[in-house]
Amino acid sequence: MLSMKQELTAKERIRRMVEKYVAKGPYRLHPDHDRVESIIQGLAKNLEGYGRAYCPCVPVEKCLEAGRKYVCPCEPHHDDIARQGYCDCALFVSEEFLNNEKMYIEALAKV
């Protein structure tokens, strides 16, 4: 019999991981749904292909060489969010970035 872990598709597993991580705080999800979906798709593809949720914004050869470093949530993401407000893929963002981004999206919608 398949375990619960095996029954879930790679995409579902990634989605759960991402939701759980955001629920834990302090980071938030990027407000652009298409962006979030594409990153989840990229993470799921790497999970299926390589057995680990390697960052979709880093070449996979580099991920394989670096061990755990680029498995999501990757090692550099805390520093990246502290510096620029978003992780390298812009999946996880700071509260401040989220608020600015919402204002940006609203401003664009008015144009």
Add this chain to the structure above:
Amino acid sequence: MAIKIGEKAPDFNLKGVDGKIYTPESFKDYKILVLIISCNHCPYVVAYEDRMIGIQRDYLDKGVRIVAINPNNEITHPEDSFDNMVIRAKKKGFNFPYLRDKPQDIPKILGARYTPEVYIFDQDRRLRYHGGIDDNYDNPEAVRHHYLRDALDNLIDNLISGRDVGRNETPVVGCTIKWK
């Protein structure tokens, strides 16, 4: 602040992988100019490279010139250095100019944030489309909306009929630009 639909294309003076310097004047013979903010290392760009080559091939005789511009920080991402751009362009056989924007001016003027991010300018070099290449980076066979091709088709029709370009903003997926 980002460039808006209808606004003029930025001026630039950038070195290509062939060693030549390119300005907007270099592309004056083309009716449509497509600027794609791009790079070497981003797996989304890599997934799209063959499609970019295909689109340039299919639309060249319709007066479309694609120009890829790499603004990424080579200190944090050495794969995106000029020398590596030359290697990449050769390896893939790029049929469009691939330019280095080390000061990162062009994405700042455009308001670009990701790679690949597409901007189409008409013959007056006014922005007519901003967005993505299509709606499935991972699997070209599963693409449902060919955003860039559709926008080019609409714009080429528009040059003849005077109609609007159609959908002029679409979602952009890709890696974030690596700022200095």
